[in-house]
Amino acid sequence: xxxxxxxxxxxxxxxxxxxxxxxxxxxxxxxxxxxxxxxxxxxxxxxxxxxxxxxxxxxxxxxxxxxxxxxxxxxxxxxxxxxxxxxxxxxxxxxxxxxxxxxxxxxxxx
Amino acid sequence: xxxxxxxxxxxxxxxxxxxxxxxxxxxxxxxxxxxxxxxxxxxxxxxxxxxxxxxxxxxxxxxxxxxxxxxxxxxxxxxxxxxxxxxxxxxxxxxxxxxxxxxxxxxxxxxxxxxx
Numbered sequence: 001x002x003x004x005x006x007x008x009x010x011x012x013x014x015x016x017x018x019x020x021x022x023x024x025x026x027x028x029x030x031x032x033x034x035x036x037x038x039x040x041x042x043x044x045x046x047x048x049x050x051x052x053x054x055x056x057x058x059x060x061x062x063x064x065x066x067x068x069x070x071x072x073x074x075x076x077x078x079x080x081x082x083x084x085x086x087x088x089x090x091x092x093x094x095x096x097x098x099x100x101x102x103x104x105x106x107x108x109x110x
Numbered sequence: 111x112x113x114x115x116x117x118x119x120x121x122x123x124x125x126x127x128x129x130x131x132x133x134x135x136x137x138x139x140x141x142x143x144x145x146x147x148x149x150x151x152x153x154x155x156x157x158x159x160x161x162x163x164x165x166x167x168x169x170x171x172x173x174x175x176x177x178x179x180x181x182x183x184x185x186x187x188x189x190x191x192x193x194x195x196x197x198x199x200x201x202x203x204x205x206x207x208x209x210x211x212x213x214x215x216x217x218x219x220x221x222x223x224x225x226x
Contacts, residue, residue, distance in 0.1 A: 003156075036212065038155070045217065045219055046147075046155065047214075047216075048213065048214035051212035051213070051214070052212065055212075057211065057212070057214050089154065089155050091157070096172070098160050098169050098170070098171050099145070099157045099160075099213075100157060100171075101147075101154060101155045102154075103154050104154040104155070
């Protein structure tokens with residue numbers, strides 16, 4: 001199975017909104033509502049930000065939201081803050097075996 | 111408190127064997143899948159495989175099938191990732207994660223360095 005496709009980098013200024021896309025196929029993103037998003041700061045373990053396409057775990061800011069259309073899922077961060085600067089990964093359930101990650105997107109807050 | 115605690119960093123030589131661990135606590139260990147994730151230096155996350163500790167059903171991602179062995183001992187709520195013959199390209203940080211909390215519970219990571 002191939003990794004899901006994410007942009008390598010995105011950037012935005014404090015207070016702005018950004019969206020990160022995650023494109024897969026009908027065998028993963030498009031076939032199931034089991035897309036998650038993770039935030040990873042350098043040297044840290046990934047942190048779950050969104051699960052099942054658009055659900056936030058307890059404690060995650062409502063500035064983070066998720067959506068999906070066909071084979072593409074998206075993570076939107078509104079009101080960008082300096083601490084949002086990190087790597088972001090999408091992950092999806094797949095029909096073949098386990099799960100698959102996207103290649104990761106580096107978010108820079110200008 | 112729900113926790114996954116991984117074993118410490120390892121330095122090995124090519125060809126050596128290795129088994130790293132991930133101990134779960136604070137939840138029903140046997141009722142949720144445990145997964146292993148590789149992160150090579152400066153690279154992204156890769157799902158390696160998952161195991162259901164309740165019955166040890168295991169599924170591997172194609173890239174890792176035959177390269178590693180995932181196991182679990184439910185009596186001590188611990189999952190394992192094992193190599194029979196390490197290669198330099200196995201140098202990476204390895205994370206375990208639990209399906210508990212929708213795969214929101216992660217271990218702290220184990221750094222594996224393979225060098226002659």
